[in-house]
Amino acid sequence: xxxxxxxxxxxxxxxxxxxxxxxxxxxxxxxxxxxxxxxxxxxxxxxxxxxxxxxxxxxxxxxxxxxxxxxxxxxxxxxxxxxxxxxxxxxxxxxxxxxxxxxxxxxxxxxxxxxxxxxxxxxxxxxxxxxxx
Numbered sequence: 001x002x003x004x005x006x007x008x009x010x011x012x013x014x015x016x017x018x019x020x021x022x023x024x025x026x027x028x029x030x031x032x033x034x035x036x037x038x039x040x041x042x043x044x045x046x047x048x049x050x051x052x053x054x055x056x057x058x059x060x061x062x063x064x065x066x067x068x069x070x071x072x073x074x075x076x077x078x079x080x081x082x083x084x085x086x087x088x089x090x091x092x093x094x095x096x097x098x099x100x101x102x103x104x105x106x107x108x109x110x111x112x113x114x115x116x117x118x119x120x121x122x123x124x125x126x127x128x129x130x131x132x133x
Contacts, residue, residue, distance in 0.1 A: 013117025017066070020111050024063040024079065031056035045089045058082060066111070073122060076115050083108045 030038045031052045042052055062082055066075030083104035090101040116122055 009117045013114045013119070016110050016114030017072075017118055018114075020079075020107075020114055021063055021067050023107075024059055024066075028056045028060040028063065031059065045093055047089070066115075069119075072115055072119065076111050079111050080108050083111075 031042075034049070034052055038052070039049060042055075043049065047055075058078075059082060062075055062078035064075070065071040066079055068075070086104040087101060090104075095101045116126065
């Protein structure tokens, strides 16, 4: 049985995905520009300043891949890995669990929700076997 998302769910997915893309692009730009608050936060997490450029490149490539329908699943996987690294960094320095440390997990859920709601193929792959005729 095929899973056919409604027009409404497709638009909600596109909205989630667009917000994700805009947020991640802004994050990547801030890592390239390196304003003082970004530098301070990065150093507090234990990363030396030169790593910001590599983080920005990784984030930018992953986000672009997420934005392109043919590579969106791979982009989502890469963004999930990137966000997992953010969780590890926050855990390492002892940031509050629900407010800061798990924020990347919440964001990853939005990444996948957006993709799942806008992609009938992904919905079929994930949920297709759950429906019985």
